[in-house]
Amino acid sequence: MVAESVLATRATSWSEAVSQEVDAILVASELGKLIGALVRKGYAVIGPTLRDGAIVYDQLESVQDLPAGWTDEQAPGHYRLKRREDGAIFGYVVGPQSWKKYLHPAEVRLWSAERQGGTFRILNNEVKPKAPQAFLGVRACELAAIAVQDRVLLEDKYHDPIYGARRAGAFLIAVECTQSAPTCFCRSMGTGPAVAGEAKPPVDLVLTELLGPKGHRFLVRARSERGAEILDEVKTTPVTDADLHEAETGVEKAASQQVRSIDNAGIKELLYQNFDHPRWDNVAARCLTCANCTMVCPTCFCTTVEDTSDVTGDHAERWRKWDSCFTQSFSYIHGGSVRTSGKARYRQWMTHKLAAWIDQFGSSGCVGCGRCITWCPVGIDITEEVRALREGAGHGKP
Numbered sequence: 001m002v003a004e005s006v007l008a009t010r011a012t013s014w015s016e017a018v019s020q021e022v023d024a025i026l027v028a029s030e031l032g033k034l035i036g037a038l039v040r041k042g043y044a045v046i047g048p049t050l051r052d053g054a055i056v057y058d059q060l061e062s063v064q065d066l067p068a069g070w071t072d073e074q075a076p077g078h079y080r081l082k083r084r085e086d087g088a089i090f091g092y093v094v095g096p097q098s099w100k101k102y103l104h105p106a107e108v109r110l111w112s113a114e115r116q117g118g119t120f121r122i123l124n125n126e127v128k129p130k131a132p133q134a135f136l137g138v139r140a141c142e143l144a145a146i147a148v149q150d151r152v153l154l155e156d157k158y159h160d161p162i163y164g165a166r167r168a169g170a171f172l173i174a175v176e177c178t179q180s181a182p183t184c185f186c187r188s189m190g191t192g193p194a195v196a197g198e199a200k201p202p203v204d205l206v207l208t209e210l211l212g213p214k215g216h217r218f219l220v221r222a223r224s225e226r227g228a229e230i231l232d233e234v235k236t237t238p239v240t241d242a243d244l245h246e247a248e249t250g251v252e253k254a255a256s257q258q259v260r261s262i263d264n265a266g267i268k269e270l271l272y273q274n275f276d277h278p279r280w281d282n283v284a285a286r287c288l289t290c291a292n293c294t295m296v297c298p299t300c301f302c303t304t305v306e307d308t309s310d311v312t313g314d315h316a317e318r319w320r321k322w323d324s325c326f327t328q329s330f331s332y333i334h335g336g337s338v339r340t341s342g343k344a345r346y347r348q349w350m351t352h353k354l355a356a357w358i359d360q361f362g363s364s365g366c367v368g369c370g371r372c373i374t375w376c377p378v379g380i381d382i383t384e385e386v387r388a389l390r391e392g393a394g395h396g397k398p
Ligand code: SF4
Pocket: 286, 287, 288, 289, 290, 291, 292, 293, 294, 326, 372, 375, 376, 377, 378, 379, 380
């Protein structure tokens, strides 16, 4: 329970205190109990863990699965894990995966059927996860990306029931960034590194990791009734002005570390008016059309549908899989592909992301997470490409 001095002045429990924006301190050793409380409520807790030389998202069995004492080193086309000495649990930035892995999965079986006599019987094809999911460690830019996918997949003319079923039960625990990678530019996109009080989508809990002289702790804020209920299950202490200052300083440090940015003034017009800019040839000479940028992007949502059957023809399935505007088949229509060159495909991706997306969905399709820069094998940098278009760089030059 929250220390009595806080509750006595404001409310009698976290559940009642939440509407009053009460903050508190959770010592790091209590984080395992918070995970346990979520598990007891029936959630599958998904969070960061180490695998294959990267920090990825996976189901957590215990607090030991979290990447304590690890950080990531990122640059265009470069990602390495490194040890850190302070034991920070969320002392990394963002890895190759985003929460779309769980909300908008890379592969989903839409249906399966089997032949019975002279007809087909459609089998039970439940696409909901077995348990509601709690996402631990959602960064501010990732929250913004979930809001973008909510807009695209739930709030438009067509409602995606697969995304909707996963999204409906998701419990969101945001963690504010206290460091940025050189590839981050959320500050210029207005999406981070702080988790705004009116964060969209709404979150249940917000954590800020503190590693100062008072030890390894978290500033924790409940932003929903169910977030408050989870906090009722762990031991917290009152927050002090010094704690709030430490948290604010950490997030400000992350913002000040950002060396990349996009100037969004008139960006839609910039893209629409530069369809024939020579810079597209320049980027096409480097782009491998590998589609990595779209796979790692937390907002890209395009899919294709594949039908399969076994050799007997008795069993058939239809799968939905992530697709990418970087593949030639993506723009295939009767008679051939519309975008046959790498130049056309890169231009399509960036123009959709930063311009047409605004017309379609009312916001940029980029949240400034920097993944497409880090995971591009040749280090193509969307911020640099915007700058080059804006400054006229690349005109007639390789
Ligand atoms: S921009 Fe980079 S990541 Fe994207 S398709 Fe081209 S080479 Fe691959």
